[in-house]
Amino acid sequence: MAGLHLGDLSITSPAFQHGSRIPDRHTAEGDDVSPELAWTDPPDGTRQFAVVCHDPDAPLTDGFTHWVIYGIPADATGIPEGGGGAHPEGVNDFGNEGYGGPAPPPGHGIHHYFFHLYALSGEVDAGPGLSRAELLEKIDPLILVQARIVGTFDR
Numbered sequence: 001m002a003g004l005h006l007g008d009l010s011i012t013s014p015a016f017q018h019g020s021r022i023p024d025r026h027t028a029e030g031d032d033v034s035p036e037l038a039w040t041d042p043p044d045g046t047r048q049f050a051v052v053c054h055d056p057d058a059p060l061t062d063g064f065t066h067w068v069i070y071g072i073p074a075d076a077t078g079i080p081e082g083g084g085g086a087h088p089e090g091v092n093d094f095g096n097e098g099y100g101g102p103a104p105p106p107g108h109g110i111h112h113y114f115f116h117l118y119a120l121s122g123e124v125d126a127g128p129g130l131s132r133a134e135l136l137e138k139i140d141p142l143i144l145v146q147a148r149i150v151g152t153f154d155r
Helices: 132-142
Strands: 010-012 037-040 048-055 064-073 111-120 143-153
Touching: 010 143, 037 111, 048 132, 064 132, 111 132, 132 143
Parallel strands: none
Antiparallel strands: 010 037, 048 064, 048 111, 111 143
């Protein structure tokens, strides 16, 4: 059994509170721009961060990935709104590199968007374009602590 990645690391967003609706600006209904994220209390030994935004409620076998971003330096305390391009970004399930905002099927109910933050003990040795599965495979042995914030959206 893999170890639990618990610690004091915390992630927030000024755009939405944990468990609340993501503003339209950050969805396919609006400007489709990534929300600002901020974090505190990374553990000693953090060398990089990675972020994955994933919707497990999508009616697909493994949900739907909206954002994969990695190579974020250890001294970073967040990502500004729309600021993902400063770091290597992976391919989302829309088939694009970068952020693709919430766009659940109309009438499918409330979907939950998990913004997972990973504090890593090493560096991700890859250029842009990793899928969520590829990133998670690379970082699994490097994860010191993880945290998450969850937003919701429906159409």
